[in-house]
Amino acid sequence: MVKKLITQDTRMFLTGNEVIAYAANAAEAEFMYGYPITPQNEIMHTWCKLLPKTEAGFLQTEDEISAGFSTIGGILAGKRAFTATAGPGNVIMQDAQSMAEMMRIPFVCAVMQRGGPSTATVIYAQQETRLTCFGGNGEGFRIVYSTAGHQDLYDYMIKSFNTAWKYRFPTFMLADGYQGKMREPVTLYDPKSRGITMEPTPAALRAPGVIGVDREATHLRNTFNLEEELMEQLDKYQIDYDKMSKEVEEYLEYKAEDAEVLIIAHGIVARSAMTAVDELRAKGIKAGLFRPITIRPLPVEPMRKAVKRAKQVLFTESANGQLAQMCLEKLYGLTTPYQTLFKMGVGVTGDDIVAKVETMVQEMANV
Amino acid sequence: MVKKLITQDTRMFLTGNEVIAYAANAAEAEFMYGYPITPQNEIMHTWCKLLPKTEAGFLQTEDEISAGFSTIGGILAGKRAFTATAGPGNVIMQDAQSMAEMMRIPFVCAVMQRGGPSTATVIYAQQETRLTCFGGNGEGFRIVYSTAGHQDLYDYMIKSFNTAWKYRFPTFMLADGYQGKMREPVTLYDPKSRGITMEPTPAALRAPGVIGVDREATHLRNTFNLEEELMEQLDKYQIDYDKMSKEVEEYLEYKAEDAEVLIIAHGIVARSAMTAVDELRAKGIKAGLFRPITIRPLPVEPMRKAVKRAKQVLFTESANGQLAQMCLEKLYGLTTPYQTLFKMGVGVTGDDIVAKVETMVQEMANV
Amino acid sequence: MAEEIQYKGYKVADVAKGKADWYMFTDLCKGCGLCMVKCPKKCLKWSKEVGLYQTPCVEPDPELCIGCGTCAMVCPDSAIKVVKK
Amino acid sequence: MAEEIQYKGYKVADVAKGKADWYMFTDLCKGCGLCMVKCPKKCLKWSKEVGLYQTPCVEPDPELCIGCGTCAMVCPDSAIKVVKK
Amino acid sequence: MARTKIVLAGEGGQGVQSVAKILVEAGYEAGKEILYIPNFGVEQRGGVSVAFCQIADEKIGEPRFAKGDIIIALSDRAIARCETYTSENSVVVYDSSVCTTKPTAKCKEVIAVEANKIANEQLSARVFNIMILGVLLKATNVLKLEDIKNAMEIALGKKFDAKPELRELNYKALEMGMAMVEKVGV
Amino acid sequence: MARTKIVLAGEGGQGVQSVAKILVEAGYEAGKEILYIPNFGVEQRGGVSVAFCQIADEKIGEPRFAKGDIIIALSDRAIARCETYTSENSVVVYDSSVCTTKPTAKCKEVIAVEANKIANEQLSARVFNIMILGVLLKATNVLKLEDIKNAMEIALGKKFDAKPELRELNYKALEMGMAMVEKVGV
């Protein structure tokens, strides 16, 4: 058993990467496997620094492929194990993630997005949104929480473990380099104090019992001989996925109730949007925000309702419409006009959004 | 210079993988780099068998990562080089493909889809559609042709080289295990005889001229120090991409003009849809097909028109709606109701589609 | 747990001058013939009986077989068993 | 092609008993001090002048410097040049 | 729009794909439209081997069909595997000298042949698959004997030239195969 | 909804991030809402180092802002880089004893300080950045001197304890920095 560091509510002024390491410990995570990449390094650094106190485990692997697959090994051994990555690391870790997806392994990974495609920048982006939701050669049987600051990082890192082990879909906490590197105050707590019990993490390999006496040997595989066998398996997953979705979906509305211009944004950009909404409201423009927190699965029904109510929609992202694509699929049939404010790999500021919404309102008035 | 094997129209009875190898030679491809994976192996086998005659080059690399990156090396050296992959190989080759995307390298790759996620099956699927269009940590600045049989394989393999080198976006020919392994008659030809001239393939590294005298040294990179530098670059790509799209978009309509039920399908499933359309028409149901050939970029305008005309739409895929997601994004605002027939990793037959459309028509009548 | 599995096959009794029985499990034999080559007495022949893939199984000449068990050890599919008496 | 680049810096003339001039290119010096340690005469000192990152550059004691060029060879940024006369 | 859909299934060693290849080659040479998909799984040998063949007069649409017109199953596992490809309009042929089970899926007609036994007893175990080719030729009835013989020449000509008696043996097997279905009268 | 947005930019060796860290630590300890993003690129050293700091009374929304209220640029390259963060409402401070150029972007006010020169001449080159901290403290005017001193104790306490004269030196630098802006009167 690992030693928990946070036993009572503690307000701290940390970087987001530090927050994640603390959150993993609070969730009683036992092992981290990883390969360095900016901007997630300090998760590992903090985790390593704390090892004498936490008595947890750590392995620095030879690359992200190994990090992903050894994390799978740790999980199959029945440990609450996790990893973290970003950018090109996230790309090659899809190899392991697609296996976790096929084998329903409760894989937990913090993704700290950086610019793309390719090595691009080490700084910030929302360009791994699609990759994290749907990467690999599969159908996206995954759960993805998109966070918007340090309290989220703490809350959702803890939650990710429970979601993963409860539903057995690979679960990602999608953040970014800003969140990882920035400092802001955050309240750390013992999950127990919030009524959160950690899901058990039964071993798949070397489970209790003697083989042939108490139980059969476990034979795990990800390969099928027939197409039909594969489809049968995946059709079952789809049923589980749909059922899980209703329980897991999360979103946040900010002054969306009476919004004429509805901003749809996720992660840190949603925070800029909140600043913008306040400024716009101050200017007499009825703006509001719909922020999906689970971007996979998307909270489809509330989103459709919000869009239906609005006169105009603005999608804004630090990417070229990766969230927008996923949303628009689910919004088909509605006719509320939309515009976009996409800045590939660059932070969207409140000012950017204010300016854009002002022109939208202007144009609308001119029609 | 490689020797061309096909100098006059030749009808042959080949597997699709053989067709692709012949097509690459017809396109005067000079080098293939690759790593074996079912169901693309016979492209390599055929290429290797023909080497004494073609005098082209081949390198079997240590994995798909190396295959992708060495293909990039060959292209930068000014050779019409290519590779082929599938499934989990396609997943890890995204590492190289994202670099090609960032650096505008005319990367050419034949993707022979198999079941997913993970190793899954070696047979057939359309589950790498999203991956091939948008894989990696980027925005999908790629061109993807989806083929539906051997004549396509020949035509579009040749075309892929020209598209890639003309527009300098990575270009993929997306097929599948059925197309790769099945045999049907096909007509091979010399591209010249069809008025096709192969685009020149200038070297980026060791271009003509003495450094410092005739030209500056070439310094290629994919990494930027500032977010803004990255965005500036990508914004330019977007402009190029949009311009290219108009020239490159391709689609096929089959009895879609007056279709009440419009089937949207790509690749080999579109062929089953054609069988189904004929059967449905025979039964008095006005069915039609819209088949995007370029699935990235999508032929948005014609697709919107066709959907608008129809009373109902059916998306059908051997996947869980990967094409549908991309289409629905672009169809936002329309209200034609749609249904889906998705078989993950399993072939969709004409009978499947006929049955589905019949129930759709039935339901509509009952409303 | 695991139910009893029934094995089909044939027996060549009293090989090695009666000191051993030689068994073939036909549902396991794939007819590869590797055992034949390794038999020190070269006394294995193709049988009339077919195995898993409808290909011939093997059987020893009981006169020549010394019951050494090499064939059993070599067989990738454990299709042969030699029981010393 | 490449236009002429102008280099700023300073000169310590007549080191090695007048047999060489010692030059510092201040836009190249990053003040790492590696040269100081490798100087066989240990005659390099921090300068009043600052380099690329506003950190001090180095300069030799012209009396002690033997113009051997070790500092120039070692400098990762080619910030030193010793010209034999 | 005549199109014949054939499913041929058997064990790894039975030469199912070789038979299918000769059949489709014959069809191609005869100017038909052809579409042939060999089934392939992860096992190189073992598992049931299935060949999906279509022979038509016009361009073929769907590459993989739902139900076959003619289904030939050469082992118990093949019978089981083929159930899914069987409809009320299918004719199912199986080798009763190999299989211990019978096809039970609803279909137009079930035909039992004893190719394996007859090949073993009257000719040679090695031409069992050619006998099956004869069955197929007759049962489908879209290709001519000459077409098949030509295709056999392409596939096996070299072997035949080396051992001319082989040609006769194979022709014999082919004819005996054809006769098997003739007798039951498809 | 008081919120102060600060951009601090300089060369790798100038201690920009250390100054920013003390400033935000002070704000945090004083109970303010804080959001601090260090800029980071691929170069470990070299390139302009930028710190984006926000100090507010209420929860901070946008992590990255478009325009700063106070902009401090400590080198020519920093001046250039900061143009984009400058609006008509920004106050721009630069060190005229280091920079050879002047800020030219439209803004409310430009203030030249000579921290580098004064630090070198009157105290020590090493406390140049603390002098800048003094400038910042005064220019922003949202934190108290005591807050900063506490934060300095957290960051540098150990060093101070080892060499108590260092504490005095740093306090002096801080005050001199504050005085620089006082004089010009923000």
Place this chain on the structure above:
Amino acid sequence: MITTLDVKPDLAKAQNAAAGASKFCPGCGHGMILKTLAKTIDELELNERAVFGCDIGCSLLSWNYMNLDTVQTHHGRTTPVIYGVTRANPGTVGIAYMGDGGGLAIGAQHLVNAATRSENLLVIVANNTNYGMTGGQMSPTTMPGQKTETTPYGRDCEVTGRPAKAAELVASIADPNKSYVARASVSNLRKLNTVFKKALKNVADGGYSFVEVLSVCPLNWRTNNEGTWERLKTMEECFEVKEFLVKEGLE
């Protein structure tokens, strides 16, 4: 005459009898290696401590071959999965079973780094000098002149390099105080049994073991029974069968 027999085949407890005949081709070396491995596990009574991982390549066909907790992974990725297990659950006897392609080509970074770190597991590479599962292409260990689908005119070492020597490579980097490294062959299963015994003992004691086994692939070699054994002899001339590194005290 075939009847129901009253004896049972000689299967080890560590073999999964319920899975029936193996999924390998007739005469495949994988069967010989695995039945020997299973027997060794029985002998050392490691059945409850073992975790068996198989790769993509024909080794995947062993996903239910062993009567042991088993995980079938991705091509080349069995090593990281298994050291992931043993890192998290020390005391586990982890076995990573793969082909020459999975071991030396796509998984070479894991081979090298696990050996350098001398991770606590047994890595077995079944070397059949080709990519069996994908239909017989060249692998890093393909022998000079050998015909494969990607060297249809025989491997030309000038162009494609010389055959890779896994055991020699691993022996040159593994920690001598922790490691056992050997090459064996399916031509001598008794010897293979001895080698596996040492390898497993070492792993059970917390060490790192690597065993390369020269194997046969009659399907892609297109050899009959005689030819298969002949080819194996040629291999043994090319790849030295011996122990390369034996931790002191490991008898």
Place this chain on the structure above:
Amino acid sequence: MITTLDVKPDLAKAQNAAAGASKFCPGCGHGMILKTLAKTIDELELNERAVFGCDIGCSLLSWNYMNLDTVQTHHGRTTPVIYGVTRANPGTVGIAYMGDGGGLAIGAQHLVNAATRSENLLVIVANNTNYGMTGGQMSPTTMPGQKTETTPYGRDCEVTGRPAKAAELVASIADPNKSYVARASVSNLRKLNTVFKKALKNVADGGYSFVEVLSVCPLNWRTNNEGTWERLKTMEECFEVKEFLVKEGLE
């Protein structure tokens, strides 16, 4: 007093003067290695035949350092890009420049397979015993007891393995008839120049060369000038500086 000088710094023709000061940290070993490499290229007059590839890691900062055709690739992927070039355009003198992380960790499969095939290129691994660019984590070559961000209490070889020896590894697998393998150090740039000369000559003749250079990373080592050189001495005790494989006839 700073003025405009009438002399120019001693830059090789193969160095890109127009790029100004390098992007490396003060005192970084990459600068020493690359200026020596550039000088050697000048000496052998390979400027027109050379293609320089740099990795991700601080080597990426050399993307415009050389006055040569250059491509900056992905982390660990410079080797395949460069052998991709030389395979397609023989006669090219391909140089793949990377750190110890790119070479031995994430790129180990390329290191090993390019060496086994003895591809026609020069692979240079700048070994600074840590991941410089990402802020100083452990690398495969981190020395026993060395403190890094992921071994904050010092590298414990029992847990993380012993330092990897790139040159020894490569020498054990490269084709002796085609290869040159050596380890050098930035403590002796004259010697490094000699080593590069042989390595490049061999590549120009169609061979495979591998040079590991012991380098310094004052930033992450947190060393001052004295400390940096001291640490390098310790490294030289751990990693033997010598030639490991010299193709016959290569003088």
